[in-house]
Amino acid sequence: MDARQLKVEAARAALAHVSDGMRLGIGTGSTAEEFVRLLAEKVATGLTIFGVPTSERTAILCGELGVPLSTLEETPELDLTIDGADEIDPALTLIKGGGGALLREKIVAAASARMIVIADHSKMVETLGRFPLPIEVNQFGLRATEIAVAAAAGRLGLSGPVTLRMTGSQPFVTDGGHFILDASFGRIPDTRALSNALHAIPGVVEHGLFIGLASVAIIAGSDGIQTVHAARKPGSSIDHDVA
Ligand SMILES: O=C(CO)[C@H](O)[C@H](O)COP(=O)(O)O
Numbered sequence: 261m262d263a264r265q266l267k268v269e270a271a272r273a274a275l276a277h278v279s280d281g282m283r284l285g286i287g288t289g290s291t292a293e294e295f296v297r298l299l300a301e302k303v304a305t306g307l308t309i310f311g312v313p314t315s316e317r318t319a320i321l322c323g324e325l326g327v328p329l330s331t332l333e334e335t336p337e338l339d340l341t342i343d344g345a346d347e348i349d350p351a352l353t354l355i356k357g358g359g360g361a362l363l364r365e366k367i368v369a370a371a372s373a374r375m376i377v378i379a380d381h382s383k384m385v386e387t388l389g390r391f392p393l394p395i396e397v398n399q400f401g402l403r404a405t406e407i408a409v410a411a412a413a414g415r416l417g418l419s420g421p422v423t424l425r426m427t428g429s430q431p432f433v434t435d436g437g438h439f440i441l442d443a444s445f446g447r448i449p450d451t452r453a454l455s456n457a458l459h460a461i462p463g464v465v466e467h468g469l470f471i472g473l474a475s476v477a478i479i480a481g482s483d484g485i486q487t488v489h490a491a492r493k494p495g496s497s498i499d500h501d502v503a
Pocket of ligand 1: 287288289290291292343344345346355356357358359360361362365
């Protein structure tokens with residue numbers, strides 16, 4: 261199975277969790293787009309849901325494929341969000357934001373009763389940080405924020421390049437009008453400490469560590485689908501089922 265087929269299989273397994281009448285958060289990225297395509301097929305045959313997209317890119321695709329949309333203003337409480345991730349650890353802490361949508365993705369996930377993350381097996385890691393951590397920052401004071409991010413990481417024993425994400429010769433601008441810093445700190449043993457340290461910096465709008473948001477990960481590999489459930493309480497075990 262090639263990489264695209266694995267994404268399709270993860271998306272198909274997630275679709276089984278969608279039922280009539282649901283208010284859905286709909287993620288961003290190539291895996292989430294496979295989910296939108298399958299969801300659109302179900303809508304065409306009578307499934308009645310509506311979705312809140314996590315990016316303009318996802319909103320456009322949903323519009324093209326006929327997936328009914330709402331906004332978080334109209335529908336501030338959602339039943340389920342289905343989204344991809346850049347990295348997933350065994351506790352279902354995620355790195356997200358490779359597609360630049362982390363702020364809306366986090367707001368939508370936090371407004372949802374449940375979040376299911378879908379991915380191919382290459383996204384699973386023991387410790388997050390192989391993928392550079394996206395940090396969404398205000399355009400004002402960019403250099404000062406870069407310095408503060410590096411200093412905050414340094415206090416936690418983390419270091420590495422912090423680079424401004426570019427699109428060609430221009431900085432990448434998020435749907436919210438912000439910039440993204442990609443921080444290559446290497447492995448992040450204490451995600452909570454880094455999250456707190458980044459949130460304490462005024463120029464940081466949000467970061468791509470998703471802690472305690474995903475309840476289930478559906479991981480596609482050549483040997484099938486693995487469903488990983490987050491531990492319900494800190495310290496309790498994490499279940500791994502292979503279907
Ligand atoms: O966080 C994201 C976008 O901001 C995506 O979910 C993440 O980048 C994964 O994308 P893909 O499914 O294309 O690998």
